[in-house]
Structures are given as structure tokens and as C-alpha cells.
Amino acid sequence: MNTEKSETEPNQTVIFLGREWNLANATVKTKPKKRLLLLHDQYNRKRWTKTLTEITVKQTAKLIGKLNYFRLQFQDDSLFLNIMDHQKAQAARLRGRNTTMIMNNTAIPDINWWVAELRANISAQLIQIQLQMTITTDAAPCGWGSTLERIGNDSVCSWNLEEKISEVNKQQQGI
Helix, strand or coil, rough: CCCCCCCCCCEEEEECCCCCEECCEEEEEHHHHHHHHHHHHHHHHHHHCCCCCEEHHHHHHHHHHHHHHHCCCCCCHHHHHHHHCCCCCCCCHHHHCCCCCCCCHHHHHHHHHHHHHHCCCCCECCCCCCCCCEEEECCCCCCCCEEEEECCCCCECCCHHHHCCHHHHHHHHHH
């Protein structure tokens, strides 16, 4: 490898597939133009839902497809697509794919979540941080116990003798 022409430390931002990939920090976020277009779609969806405007099932499917694009950036996004997807599927099943539908008001909180997330445009971390410790807790009938375990090491602290004898803690220990 020619070290004069190559960089061994990534320190650049690459725009690829409509996203900004920061190679130095291993983060990704959506380009502003794409984000603004989707925000505009969400505002329209919210207005149509509140005014009970009929929209086509295909339009709803198109919006859900656009929002699925953000799965890399937002971890909880699929949870906030369930209501819209369910209403779209129900309308398609009952009346066909080429018909119109009226979005129910139950989708408004999900639309609000999407608007807040798109406004914030927080970068997603591509490299997950390794766990260092795990806390295991329980609420026993008498007392409360916990165990703090370091990954790769033994327990740092554990139940006292009285809590070890407790029936719930025996089940936890597998005795």
C-alpha cells in the first residue's frame, strides 16, 4: 500500500445513499434535503388525518416505505409504523389496493414521534459500545438483592446470607 497517497485513519464525511457517513466517528445521519422532504410528508399526513381527508392506499404504502429507510438511524422506528401499517393493510384487505382510505386519529402520536425524530436528526452510532457490567436485581418477599457482574470477571457484590436463603433468590440461583 502506498502510504503517501493513502490515509490509514478515516477522517472524512461521505454522502452515500442519501445519508452522511462520518467515517471518523462511525456515525450516520440523513441529509437535510431528504429529511425536510419527509418532514413535509409527515406534516401533510397529520393534516389529512385530522381533517379526515381520503388518501390512496398506495400513498400510505409509499410513505411507510420512505420511513422504513430510516431503520438504520432510528432504532424504534418500526414500533411507530405499526399503526399506520395496520390501517393500510386493513383498508387494502377490505377494499383493495387501488382504493382510498381515511387514516384513523390513533396514528397522530406516531406521526408526532416521527416529526420530533426527523427534526432532531440525531446521528446513529454504527459501532456498538461493548458492555462492561451487568446488574441483576430482584424484589424478594423479604429484602432486595442484586448482583453486579463485570464482563469477563466474577461478581463484584452479591446477595447477603439472609437473601440467599429467600425462596425467590433460590430459584434465581438455580438451586
